[in-house]
Amino acid sequence: MAKDDTSQLPTFRTRGLTKVYGEGAAAVHALRGVDLTIPKGEMVVLLGPSGSGKSTLLNIIGGLDRATDGAAFFQDQNLSEMNDRALTLYRRDHVGFVFQFYNLMPSLTARENVELVTEIADDPMEVEEALRLVGLGERMDHFPAQMSGGEQQRVAIARAIAKNPTVLFCDEPTGALDSKTGRQVLHVINDINRDLGATVMIVTHAAATAQMAHRVIHFADGAIREVVENDTRLSPDEIHW
């Protein structure tokens, strides 16, 4: 297949994806043969009880962890067959991560936190542009301690998108925020999906967030219980939780 065609492939496909932590009597079956397809450019929300395997799935398709069995494809590349260096390059070139607790460097300003990424990325956007996209054009020289939780999370999002990622993973992005601030963060994530075309995958316990997704994947006990495609999507302003 010509290289240009790969960009139209689903962002992810998994077949029989299995993850077992530990061995013998202590083994934990975190993923029990997951088959899924994530079309390019979609916003996907993963819901499910604590311990059902959502973060494990994100970590494997995000190249942070390896499956025990089965296959995970990013476009036409089999992540399960990549060596460590190839996985590092995959993460560096294609993947942005946003976590619940921001993970910013406290001794660096917003601008410098984003620069950490743009300095090593292949085709980054300007740091100022990334911070403007998350509404922090005026706060570039502030340190994390001088910002609210929502602002710190927006710096983390700016850092994740500054490399122009193909996919943005958000693991409980609003988990530490009040509902008003959480809504602002969802707005930013929504804009990134719509305006930059990044495929977005959000793991959350805030079930109402699913109303803004194209596709909702319900997890239970290491397996997919149900996939729902939303006919109508709500804007973050219309979501109540």
Ligand SMILES: Nc1ncnc2c1ncn2[C@@H]1O[C@H](COP(=O)(O)OP(=O)(O)OP(=O)(O)O)[C@@H](O)[C@H]1O
């Ligand atoms: N590094 C690890 N070592 C051992 N067990 C693990 C490890 N990481 C996760 N697990 C186990 O795998 C299962 C799935 O965990 P995972 O974090 O993927 O669930 P989750 O759905 O994301 O949960 P939560 O909503 O609480 O974040 C759980 O039973 C968990 O305890």
